[in-house]
């Protein structure tokens with residue numbers, strides 16, 4: 228199905244969307260995009276700056292616009308930001324224009340993989356990362372499941388192996 232020749236990765240912070248997405252794109256010779264990187268490219272500011280200047284609300288408007296544009300492309304792998312599925316418009320466009328894969332990983336792994344990286348503003352708070360990630364998961368987990376064509380765990384194998392598992396499940 229020509230209109231489905233895109234792979235969209237959803238899931239929480241630290242699931243490995245950006246890392247695994249790049250491996251999939253390299254292996255399949257597809258273009259790789261990351262919605263956060265695209266926001267940074269368009270604004271010339273890093274994600275933390277966008278949150279500081281425009282708040283999460285402003286960031287979500289930009290994220291929705293970027294994903295709307297990127298999902299118009301063909302033959303891409305897109306790593307979305309963990310909160311992008313909060314938008315119904317984003318969920319609709321992901322579902323309509325590609326195969327959506329939910330990268331599932333336990334909270335402890337999300338914490339471990341994100342703790343040294345200061346580039347995620349939602350985790351730079353007084354509240355412990357574990358609590359933030361649990362709270363976000365309560366709201367988002369059903370949305371990841373709703374939008375996904377299939378689910379892959381990312382806590383048991385290396386990023387490269389998970390990328391290959393995903394490729395095997397795709398019929399292109």
Ligand SMILES: Nc1ncnc2c1ncn2[C@@H]1O[C@H](COP(=O)(O)OP(=O)(O)O)[C@@H](O)[C@H]1O
Pocket residue numbers: 238239240241242243244245246247306340341381382383384385386387389
């Ligand atoms: N099996 C794995 N799959 C994906 N990422 C992993 C894995 N093991 C460790 N990581 C690391 O987890 C960190 C977070 O990955 P990232 O791709 O930025 O996640 P996301 O984009 O979902 O927030 C990276 O440093 C990555 O190398």
Ligand SMILES: O=C(O)C1=C[C@@H](OP(=O)(O)O)[C@@H](O)[C@H](O)C1
Pocket residue numbers: 238239240241244245263274307308309310311346347348349
């Ligand atoms: O979960 C979220 O709301 C966010 C996830 C981040 O992307 P990753 O999921 O790639 O870490 C980034 O979009 C921003 O910091 C907000």
Ligand SMILES: [Mg+2]
Pocket residue numbers: 244245246261263306307308
């Ligand atoms: Mg990412």
